Amino acid sequence: MAASKANSMKNTPKPAASVRPKLAQEGFFGRLSYFSARALANLRQNVFVSLVTVATISLALLIGALFLLVYVNLEGLANGWSDKVQITAYFDKEPAPLAVAALKTTVKSIPGTKSVTFISKQEAESRLRARLKGQESLLEGVNADVLPASLEIRLDREHRDNFAVTHYVAALKKVQGISEVQYGEEWVQRFNTFMNFFRLMGLLLGSFLTVAVLFIVSNTIKLTIYARKEELELLSLVGATRFFIKAPFLIEGILQGALGALLSLLALAGCYFAFMHNAGSFLGVNPAGAGLTFLSPLHLAAILGGGVLLGFIGSLTSLRRFINI
Amino acid sequence: MIQLHNVGMSYQPEVAALSDINLKIPKGDFVFLTGQSGAGKSTLLKLLYAELTPSRGQVLIDGQNLTRLSRSQIPLVRRSIGVVFQDYKLLPNRTVLENVAITLEVLGWGQRDIGKKVFHILKRMGLESKLNSTPLRLSGGEQQRVALARALVNDPKILIADEPTGNLDEENKEAILNFFKEANNRGTTVVVATHDRRVIENSHRRVIRLDKGRIVDQGEPSLPGEESAEVPDGSVQG
Ligand SMILES: Nc1ncnc2c1ncn2[C@@H]1O[C@H](COP(=O)(O)OP(=O)(O)OP(=O)(O)O)[C@@H](O)[C@H]1O
Numbered sequence: 025m026a027a028s029k030a031n032s033m034k035n036t037p038k039p040a041a042s043v044r045p046k047l048a049q050e051g052f053f054g055r056l057s058y059f060s061a062r063a064l065a066n067l068r069q070n071v072f073v074s075l076v077t078v079a080t081i082s083l084a085l086l087i088g089a090l091f092l093l094v095y096v097n098l099e100g101l102a103n104g105w106s107d108k109v110q111i112t113a114y115f116d117k118e119p120a121p122l123a124v125a126a127l128k129t130t131v132k133s134i135p136g137t138k139s140v141t142f143i144s145k146q147e148a149e150s151r152l153r154a155r156l157k158g159q160e161s162l163l164e165g166v167n168a169d170v171l172p173a174s175l176e177i178r179l180d181r182e183h184r185d186n187f188a189v190t191h192y193v194a195a196l197k198k199v200q201g202i203s204e205v206q207y208g209e210e211w212v213q214r215f216n217t218f219m220n221f222f223r224l225m226g227l228l229l230g231s232f233l234t235v236a237v238l239f240i241v242s243n244t245i246k247l248t249i250y251a252r253k254e255e256l257e258l259l260s261l262v263g264a265t266r267f268f269i270k271a272p273f274l275i276e277g278i279l280q281g282a283l284g285a286l287l288s289l290l291a292l293a294g295c296y297f298a299f300m301h302n303a304g305s306f307l308g309v310n311p312a313g314a315g316l317t318f319l320s321p322l323h324l325a326a327i328l329g330g331g332v333l334l335g336f337i338g339s340l341t342s343l344r345r346f347i348n349i
Numbered sequence: 350m351i352q353l354h355n356v357g358m359s360y361q362p363e364v365a366a367l368s369d370i371n372l373k374i375p376k377g378d379f380v381f382l383t384g385q386s387g388a389g390k391s392t393l394l395k396l397l398y399a400e401l402t403p404s405r406g407q408v409l410i411d412g413q414n415l416t417r418l419s420r421s422q423i424p425l426v427r428r429s430i431g432v433v434f435q436d437y438k439l440l441p442n443r444t445v446l447e448n449v450a451i452t453l454e455v456l457g458w459g460q461r462d463i464g465k466k467v468f469h470i471l472k473r474m475g476l477e478s479k480l481n482s483t484p485l486r487l488s489g490g491e492q493q494r495v496a497l498a499r500a501l502v503n504d505p506k507i508l509i510a511d512e513p514t515g516n517l518d519e520e521n522k523e524a525i526l527n528f529f530k531e532a533n534n535r536g537t538t539v540v541v542a543t544h545d546r547r548v549i550e551n552s553h554r555r556v557i558r559l560d561k562g563r564i565v566d567q568g569e570p571s572l573p574g575e576e577s578a579e580v581p582d583g584s585v586q587g
């Protein structure tokens with residue numbers, strides 16, 4: 025077959041055309057640039073459908089990102105506040121120094137304990153003095169005996185809601201020598217219950233959203249592919265490999281995903297700063313003071329990566345359903 | 350060399366579009382495939398470039414059995430076959446130049462070489478003033494020539510044309526047929542499906558006649574040299 029080709033070329037009128045041309049696409053970057061150029065040309069030719077795809081991806085990511093932003097901030101608040109879920113166990117009598125270690129070990133063995141600190145009568149008194157600095161007169165006549173020794177206990181994050189705290193306290197009361205247990209404010213516990221619920225909802229909603237978005241994006245991309253059905257068919261008929269046909273679409277999907285992600289991040293930043301700027305006037309609090317934060321660079325990168333992945337997988341699945349060449 | 354052994358093709362069960370096709374077309378031959386509308390001409394051609402796989406039998410191109418090729422091998426076979434489709438299949442949103450370039454892009458040629466080669470063939474076809482038009486702005490004859498340029502730009506071993514003279518006037522028909530002859534003179538095997546009796550009669554080539562999916566006349570293998578005396582042809586062998 026090679027012979028017939030050489031023969032037929034020899035007879036072509038212009039010898040220039042018969043020289044076998046260099047393959048510009050040989051090598052990874054040559055091919056990549058060809059496919060990218062093709063992808064860009066496709067984007068330009070189907071501006072409307074491409075914009076729909078980008079908008080879909082961007083909207084989906086924006087919803088996800090808003091959710092993430094709220095979550096990250098609530099989590100930040102929760103971490104700060106729930107440190108207040110601290111349990112203090114008071115002793116009738118100050119335990120002997122040797123017994124303290126044993127007591128701490130016993131308490132630590134109760135599930136949910138994060139840390140245990142022993143506060144002796146002495147320390148309790150010096151804390152009190154520190155707190156009443158400048159009003160020492162109030163403390164005249166008070167000696168260390170008045171204040172009881174105690175254990176300050178912090179709980180794991182998962183054990184900071186009502187139910188877990190109640191359980192924990194019940195277990196704590198069984199420890200010998202503990203006479204009274206005090207624990208953090210009720211609302212903090214309720215908030216933590218809410219946070220646990222929110223995390224669960226987030227997980228469910230997140231997975232649901234991902235599936236839905238993938239479905240929508242894949243179908244939107246299918247529109248762009250459908251618009252070029254003839255082209256795919258023709259490429260295949262003139263001998264294009266499946267990879268050659270698919271590559272521009274995959275690159276197109278990646279570009280659309282990245283563009284969608286960037287747009288969603290811009291919109292997110294817009295929402296965030298608009299909120300920060302205006303919240304003061306209608307909420308009556310300064311949001312900056314409340315410790316609100318924007319997403320971390322890692323989160324932003326994850327959203328960008330998510331967009332790229334979304335575009336890529338969307339293209340891939342819709343191509344698979346389309347091309348059986 | 351194109352060979353078909355006991356080929357049968359059914360689009361739907363029980364309805365045969367082709368049956369018992371045995372056919373041999375030697376390398377460098379020029380044959381017409383004829384028969385009434387619905388006789389199976391397009392179906393037979395589609396089997397040759399593997400757009401369809403036969404329901405029964407074997408199709409061999411240069412000894413390669415198309416029915417046994419994997420999906421990744423089929424593109425390689427198609428690259429050595431130029432096809433002018435019955436409906437042209439020109440891409441409406443690309444220029445004439447880009448439409449013809451597709452054949453070479455698929456092969457991985459560089460832009461500059463593609464440009465040269467494509468310009469050269471379009472010039473030969475008298476289309477150099479239409480390089481940047483889109484196909485929809487061309488006349489039927491011009492579209493036909495673009496489709497032919499796309500099929501020939503790669504100097505294929507085999508040229509397949511399905512009803513290439515469909516709606517053309519006599520002058521255009523003549524021009525198209527001359528391009529086929531030129532390609533044939535350069536060693537390309539040419540297979541043309543047509544029901545245009547005048548085209549067939551003027552050419553004095555082998556004619557394969559189909560009727561209701563069966564070959565009713567294998568035709569005489571054409572005698573090289575004989576026909577070129579009858580039809581005026583600028584580029585005779587040499
Ligand atoms: N995609 C298809 N699905 C089902 N039947 C088909 C299909 N394509 C063709 N056929 C049937 O197969 C038979 C042969 O069709 P084919 O297109 O090969 O005819 P043809 O000889 O090319 O006709 P024409 O001269 O009109 O182009 C016809 O009966 C047609 O109805």
Ligand SMILES: [Mg+2]
Pocket residue numbers: 390391392435511512
């Ligand atoms: Mg037909």
